[in-house]
Amino acid sequence: MKSDNFLKLWVGLFVLAFFAYLFGPLILMSVTAFNSSAFPRVAPWECFSVEWFNVLVQDDKLMHGLRNSLIIGAGVVLIAVPIGLAGALMLTQVSARVRPIYYTIVISPILVPGVVLGISTLIFWDRLGSMFGAEYDSFFYDGIFLTIIGQSTFIAAYAMLVFISRLQRFDPALEEAALDLGATHVQTFRKVLLPFLKPAVGSAAVLAFLASFENYNTTVFTIVSESTLTTVLASKVRYGINPSISALAVIIVALTLLGAVIYEIMQRRELAAEKAAAKVAADAETAGVATTTPVATRASKAGAFADPAVFIVLLVFAAGLGTVYFAGTYGLEECKVRVAEQKRALTKKRVKERQTLEMFKGAAPSEDTGAAGGGQPKIEAKGTEGYRGIFDPGNLEGQVESEKNGKVEAKGTEGYRGIFDPGNLEGQVDSSEQQ
Amino acid sequence: MSANVELDDVWIRFGDFVAARDVNITIEGGEFFSFLGPSGCGKTTILRAVSGFLAPSQGHVRIGGQDMAGIGPNKRPTALIFQNLALFPLMTVWENISFSLEVRGAGKAERRKKADELLELIALPGQGDKFVNELSGGQRQRVAIARALAAEPKVLLLDEPLSALDLKLRQHMRTELRSIQQQVGITFIYITHDQGEALTMSDHVAVMSAGVIEQVGGGTNVYDHPESAFVASFVGENNLFSGKVSKVSADRATVETNVGNLTAATPKRSNGAKLKRGDDAYVFIRPESLKFANGSNSFDNTIKARIVQQEFEGNLWQVFLDAAQGKHIKMSMVNDGQSLGYDSGSEVALGFPSELAVALPRGPLAAE
Numbered sequence: 001m002k003s004d005n006f007l008k009l010w011v012g013l014f015v016l017a018f019f020a021y022l023f024g025p026l027i028l029m030s031v032t033a034f035n036s037s038a039f040p041r042v043a044p045w046e047c048f049s050v051e052w053f054n055v056l057v058q059d060d061k062l063m064h065g066l067r068n069s070l071i072i073g074a075g076v077v078l079i080a081v082p083i084g085l086a087g088a089l090m091l092t093q094v095s096a097r098v099r100p101i102y103y104t105i106v107i108s109p110i111l112v113p114g115v116v117l118g119i120s121t122l123i124f125w126d127r128l129g130s131m132f133g134a135e136y137d138s139f140f141y142d143g144i145f146l147t148i149i150g151q152s153t154f155i156a157a158y159a160m161l162v163f164i165s166r167l168q169r170f171d172p173a174l175e176e177a178a179l180d181l182g183a184t185h186v187q188t189f190r191k192v193l194l195p196f197l198k199p200a201v202g203s204a205a206v207l208a209f210l211a212s213f214e215n216y217n218t219t220v221f222t223i224v225s226e227s228t229l230t231t232v233l234a235s236k237v238r239y240g241i242n243p244s245i246s247a248l249a250v251i252i253v254a255l256t257l258l259g260a261v262i263y264e265i266m267q268r269r270e271l272a273a274e275k276a277a278a279k280v281a282a283d284a285e286t287a288g289v290a291t292t293t294p295v296a297t298r299a300s301k302a303g304a305f306a307d308p309a310v311f312i313v314l315l316v317f318a319a320g321l322g323t324v325y326f327a328g329t330y331g332l333e334e335c336k337v338r339v340a341e342q343k344r345a346l347t348k349k350r351v352k353e354r355q356t357l358e359m360f361k362g363a364a365p366s367e368d369t370g371a372a373g374g375g376q377p378k379i380e381a382k383g384t385e386g387y388r389g390i391f392d393p394g395n396l397e398g399q400v401e402s403e404k405n406g407k408v409e410a411k412g413t414e415g416y417r418g419i420f421d422p423g424n425l426e427g428q429v430d431s432s433e434q435q
Numbered sequence: 436m437s438a439n440v441e442l443d444d445v446w447i448r449f450g451d452f453v454a455a456r457d458v459n460i461t462i463e464g465g466e467f468f469s470f471l472g473p474s475g476c477g478k479t480t481i482l483r484a485v486s487g488f489l490a491p492s493q494g495h496v497r498i499g500g501q502d503m504a505g506i507g508p509n510k511r512p513t514a515l516i517f518q519n520l521a522l523f524p525l526m527t528v529w530e531n532i533s534f535s536l537e538v539r540g541a542g543k544a545e546r547r548k549k550a551d552e553l554l555e556l557i558a559l560p561g562q563g564d565k566f567v568n569e570l571s572g573g574q575r576q577r578v579a580i581a582r583a584l585a586a587e588p589k590v591l592l593l594d595e596p597l598s599a600l601d602l603k604l605r606q607h608m609r610t611e612l613r614s615i616q617q618q619v620g621i622t623f624i625y626i627t628h629d630q631g632e633a634l635t636m637s638d639h640v641a642v643m644s645a646g647v648i649e650q651v652g653g654g655t656n657v658y659d660h661p662e663s664a665f666v667a668s669f670v671g672e673n674n675l676f677s678g679k680v681s682k683v684s685a686d687r688a689t690v691e692t693n694v695g696n697l698t699a700a701t702p703k704r705s706n707g708a709k710l711k712r713g714d715d716a717y718v719f720i721r722p723e724s725l726k727f728a729n730g731s732n733s734f735d736n737t738i739k740a741r742i743v744q745q746e747f748e749g750n751l752w753q754v755f756l757d758a759a760q761g762k763h764i765k766m767s768m769v770n771d772g773q774s775l776g777y778d779s780g781s782e783v784a785l786g787f788p789s790e791l792a793v794a795l796p797r798g799p800l801a802a803e
Contacts, residue, residue: 176515176521178538180509183509187538
């Protein structure tokens with residue numbers, strides 16, 4: 001009995017650790033999106049703010065990348081889903097002997113590294129373009145076109161897997177029944193097979209879109225001079241990030257959650273309808289062969305109780321969004337002033353401490369020389385630093401750097417520079433990218 | 436509205452395997468025709484050749500006199516009822532029934548009207564808006580029939596459609612199928628391994644074994660006058676005695692068996708072959724043709740046996756006996772309200788008239 005409880009405790013701890021490992025980074029990142037601090041972090045907590053969402057929306061590069069990602073995603077869906085469907089249907093048509101070989105061939109793009117697909121797509125279309133003597137602004141060299149083509153090569157295989165698993169549950173007798181009743185092959189496909197595959201078409205489209213949206217290693221080659229969300233993000237990480245990236249993550253996580261909840265509700269509704277139908281059939285069985293009482297159809301029954309659920313979820317989601325946005329803007333300025341006040345006080349205290357220290361030590365270098373201020377010895381800055389190149393954008397970077405080290409630079413003038421203005425940061429990102 | 440179906444020298448091969456061998460059958464327009472045989476005998480293959488899902492390797496399928504070679508299943512005047520029914524799960528009952536009209540481009544009002552008419556015929560009025568999974572097994576069965584009839588076929592093909600139903604429902608559906616067939620008056624071709632179904636419903640039965648048609652005839656003909664050992668052992672129950680032919684007359688043969696000499700009728704066989712003296716032969720006698728021989732009756736065949744067990748089945752007594760050399764014999768007697776008059780362990784004499792027994796050349800038997 002005792003060891004049983006002990007085991008339960010361990011299992012509980014393991015589950016807890018597992019979920020912490022799984023969701024910890026996501027939660028932490030989401031929290032940083034609401035901290036007004038210029039660097040994504042949880043502690044020290046400054047002000048609850050949604051300003052990073054505004055920064056995100058105003059980031060033209062990111063928005064341009066997002067637009068391209070959406071276009072490419074849509075293009076990949078339009079190409080990969082039909083190809084995947086055709087591939088899966090072909091698999092049901094080839095003879096049993098050829099099937100394993102065919103399967104291996106069509107599945108192989110998934111096994112080939114994305115980098116290789118990217119490079120080969122680039123080279124192939126470049127060669128083709130130069131063979132036709134195409135200009136550099138033709139589609140042979142268009143990043144969006146190449147990325148759609150390149151990604152579709154392996155995403156079509158994903159889509160095919162979705163269709164194959166659905167087709168395995170298809171009763172081929174249904175097709176024969178349709179033919180036998182006089183339908184042409186096209187009619188059979190449209191009226192019998194396609195309605196059956198409809199859920200799979202939806203899943204394959206979502207899967208294809210997501211796979212395209214998050215793809216980096218193929219895209220980074222095929223995108224050429226254009227950019228997608230992932231390539232912009234990657235370059236941002238390389239040149240220093242701010243919490244607007246966290247804000248993007250929050251949006252994506254929220255959308256995913258919303259999608260999952262809606263999917264779950266639909267799933268339950270389907271299940272409930274199935275059960276209701278089985279019950280009706282059982283009733284019909286017991287009521288004898290000729291029951292004449294008309295009953296509500298499956299669709300109307302299911303629709304009556306499931307639609308409010310979806311509606312409520314959407315309502316809660318919208319309400320939560322509104323609350324967070326309101327809370328993030330209300331009283332933000334006061335809070336910021338307060339935090340700035342505190343920082344200034346802290347800085348003054350430190351400056352004072354150091355001045356006292358230096359008075360005793362004379363001209364000896366301070367203890368944080370080299371750590372802060374981009375390697376500038378603090379001793380040099382004493383007395384004159386306030387007037388030196390305050391409009392140089394490079395200054396700001398130095399400041400961020402210093403914050404990263406968790407130290408506030410010992411400059412007596414920063415209070416006048418409005419360092420917590422998000423607009424500053426944008427300038428800073430631009431400046432860092434220009435370098 | 437009905438059409439006859441001719442199978443002319445039809446062979447169907449899958450690689451080295453011969454699923455149907457030299458099939459020659461003419462099915463008259465408007466009749467209820469059954470193919471009866473154990474599973475794997477090729478009866479479904481023949482049905483698929485008639486409906487157009489596979490082409491015979493050799494020979495011709497003619498429907499209403501027209502050769503069907505090169506004509507797809509969607510162009511043939513046939514409709515097939517599948518073993519698993521193959522109703523469309525994503526359509527309502529009325530959409531299922533009117534599918535054949537939909538693919539011909541009929542308007543919704545017309546389709547609905549036709550569906551309601553057929554729902555009336557199959558005694559399911561007002562059920563058109565249900566989905567198929569909301570119906571019971573028997574109701575699905577009827578919907579499948581209605582869907583096939585909506586296509587207005589000249590020939591309706593049924594591939595063991597009752598096999599999934601329970602016994603009561605199956606017996607009910609037999610009568611119903613027969614009455615629907617008489618109402619619509621089209622040719623029904625029915626595939627089954629259940630001799631009860633075949634015998635009760637059909638005008639004619641073709642008994643098949645291993646791709647070969649063993650015998651074609653009316654139900655009583657097939658049951659009473661089997662032409663091969665397979666038919667005699669597959670259709671109904673039979674006691675079998677093997678031995679050598681010792682004497683042959685015009686329509687009788689005497690076979691020396693280990694329970695004594697038995698004389699039996701020799702049926703006229705369609706291939707014209709006759710038993711000769713010295714041939715290996717089987718004598719078949721039905722359990723219900725056996726009687727106890729006592730002073731009040733006399734038979735031209737008698738067998739001495741000992742009663743092992745008696746089973747009472749209400750309308751029948753089943754009596755199990757052992758004859759010489761451990762030969763098992765079964766006899767059935769109608770329960771006429773009197774007791775059998777014998778106890779288990781009694782030595783009795785069984786008798787039967789030679790015209791109720793058949794003597795056939797030795798050949799493959801139906802598996803138990």
